Amino acid sequence: MGEKQNIIWHQSTITKIDRQLQNKHKSCAIWFTGLSGSGKSSLANALDHCLFTKNIQSYVLDGDNIRHGLNKGLGFSQIDRKENIRRIGEVSKLFVDSGQIVSTAFISPFREDRLQVRELFPKDEFIEVYVKCPISICESRDPKGLYKKARSGEIIEFTGVSSPYEEPTNPELVIETDQLTISESVDLIIQYLKIKRIL
Numbered sequence: 645m646g647e648k649q650n651i652i653w654h655q656s657t658i659t660k661i662d663r664q665l666q667n668k669h670k671s672c673a674i675w676f677t678g679l680s681g682s683g684k685s686s687l688a689n690a691l692d693h694c695l696f697t698k699n700i701q702s703y704v705l706d707g708d709n710i711r712h713g714l715n716k717g718l719g720f721s722q723i724d725r726k727e728n729i730r731r732i733g734e735v736s737k738l739f740v741d742s743g744q745i746v747s748t749a750f751i752s753p754f755r756e757d758r759l760q761v762r763e764l765f766p767k768d769e770f771i772e773v774y775v776k777c778p779i780s781i782c783e784s785r786d787p788k789g790l791y792k793k794a795r796s797g798e799i800i801e802f803t804g805v806s807s808p809y810e811e812p813t814n815p816e817l818v819i820e821t822d823q824l825t826i827s828e829s830v831d832l833i834i835q836y837l838k839i840k841r842i843l
């Protein structure tokens with residue numbers, strides 16, 4: 645297909661390993677998944693802050709922000725969510741190729757879509773973090789008032805209310821945000837990155 649379109653893959657002369665050696669740490673995608681209000685953005689940003697202060701190359705891709713730009717125009721049907729996640733998967737891979745630790749904060753409710761992203765990476769470069777929190781607590785947090793709108797029918801196909809969330813079956817990490825503080829959660833992730841020799 646690439647050949648038909650006269651598109652030829654260029655191998656970059658500086659490799660991912662060259663970049664990792666220069667950075668003095670490995671690169672990976674940390675894929676936060678969970679309900680709205682479970683704490684994905686808060687954790688991804690707190691982790692980013694912690695890594696940044698340690699001089700580690702880190703960046704966050706956040707659902708709300710990406711949907712303002714790259715994925716503007718995509719909605720919340722199953723098909724649009726699939727495309728949303730597919731694109732973020734590809735962008736994350738570019739970040740990992742560039743030697744960075746990229747944290748993504750997307751609901752990514754469908755197992756199949758998360759699996760498709762996982763398959764883009766070698767085994768040790770994709771870390772799925774299930775940000776687990778009972779919906780009753782997410783709803784009581786309701787940082788953007790969206791659950792209220794979903795319950796009243798103002799928002800349709802809202803995850804956990806009128807659209808499914810398929811829990812991860814085998815994530816690398818589970819973080820229960822109704823049990824741990826943000827700082828305890830970040831410590832857990834840092835500990836995992838050290839055990840896996842990413843840091």
Ligand SMILES: Nc1ncnc2c1ncn2[C@@H]1O[C@H](COP(=O)(O)OS(=O)(=O)O)[C@@H](OP(=O)(O)O)[C@H]1O
Nearest residue numbers: 680681707720725728750751752753800801802803
């Ligand atoms: N219908 C519906 N369902 C779920 N979420 C909704 C919806 N409409 C708007 N929002 C807001 O969009 C954010 C989720 O976007 P994502 O790109 O992470 O969603 S997905 O992964 O494609 O399912 C989500 O952000 P988070 O609360 O950070 O998860 C909401 O703020």
Ligand SMILES: Nc1ncnc2c1ncn2[C@@H]1O[C@H](COP(=O)(O)OP(=O)(O)O)[C@@H](O)[C@H]1O
Nearest residue numbers: 680681682683684685686785787821824825826
């Ligand atoms: N232990 C915790 N971990 C993460 N977030 C928490 C925790 N306790 C309370 N919160 C609050 O819950 C809300 C989660 O919102 P957010 O991070 O935007 O979630 P999401 O990105 O999953 O929608 C924030 O207001 C955050 O301060």
